[in-house]
Amino acid sequence: EIVMTQSPATLSASPGERATLSCRATQDVTSNLAWYQQKPGQAPRLLIYAASTRVTGIPVRFSGSGSGTDFTLTISSLQSEDFALYYCQQYNIWPLTFGGGTTVEIK
Amino acid sequence: EVQLVESGGMLVQPGGSLRLSCEASGFSFRNYAMKWVRQAPGKGLECVSYISSGGGTIYYADSVKGRFTISRDNAKNSLFLQMNALRGEDTAVYYCASLRGLQPHGFWGQGTLVTVSS
Numbered sequence: 046e047i048v049m050t051q052s053p054a055t056l057s058a059s060p061g062e063r064a065t066l067s068c069r070a071t072q073d074v075t076s077n078l079a080w081y082q083q084k085p086g087q088a089p090r091l092l093i094y095a096a097s098t099r100v101t102g103i104p105v106r107f108s109g110s111g112s113g114t115d116f117t118l119t120i121s122s123l124q125s126e127d128f129a130l131y132y133c134q135q136y137n138i139w140p141l142t143f144g145g146g147t148t149v150e151i152k
Numbered sequence: 153e154v155q156l157v158e159s160g161g162m163l164v165q166p167g168g169s170l171r172l173s174c175e176a177s178g179f180s181f182r183n184y185a186m187k188w189v190r191q192a193p194g195k196g197l198e199c200v201s202y203i204s205s206g207g208g209t210i211y212y213a214d215s216v217k218g219r220f221t222i223s224r225d226n227a228k229n230s231l232f233l234q235m236n237a238l239r240g241e242d243t244a245v246y247y248c249a250s251l252r253g254l255q256p257h258g259f260w261g262q263g264t265l266v267t268v269s270s
Binding site: 077079081088089090091094095100132134136137138139140141142143144145146 | 260
């Protein structure tokens with residue numbers, strides 16, 4: 046099983062600041078990496094797939110990068126609605142596995 | 153409008169059974185693979201099962217293998233998860249979601265809560 050590790054566990058930042066979230070896989074997943082946002086009481090929302098492809102309707106301030114084992118989600122300028130929990134997920138091979146999540150909280 | 157609506161979650165005793173359903177609308181359900189993902193209270197996400205668009209490829213997480221069975225009825229735009237021999241650690245919100253192969257497609261249901269407790 047591929048283990049996904051996200052860091053930091055919690056990121057404290059102010060609106061308007063840049064946020065950088067990291068995700069590392071224990072094996073090469075090529076570019077088969079997705080990022081999700083989840084808010085309390087809601088289902089996860091797909092933001093990015095194929096490591097860097099934004100889903101239609103996702104603001105351009107969200108960007109993804111990386112390949113192989115190291116990936117990054119960048120939020121260029123945090124808006125109030127961006128404070129949430131973020132998960133990465135590899136889909137290179139079953140079992141599909143998620144990272145433990147990064148909480149982006151208001152500083 | 154795309155919709156995935158889960159149902160069937162409820163309180164069940166350990167060792168009991170439940171059948172979850174996921175009804176799809178607004179997209180060509182038969183052309184997409186589907187998965188069940190669960191989230192225990194206050195915990196992260198776990199993919200428990202996958203079924204290809206035609207039903208010919210099925211996967212299970214080790215934690216549910218031999219106890220859960222995934223199936224689909226493309227004529228009725230529906231996905232199912234038969235859960236047997238339920239344990240306390242199966243307590244979670246269960247979501248259905250669509251995929252293209254293994255790649256996320258982006259459609260998720262709102263979830264249905266399964267509570268396993270005596």
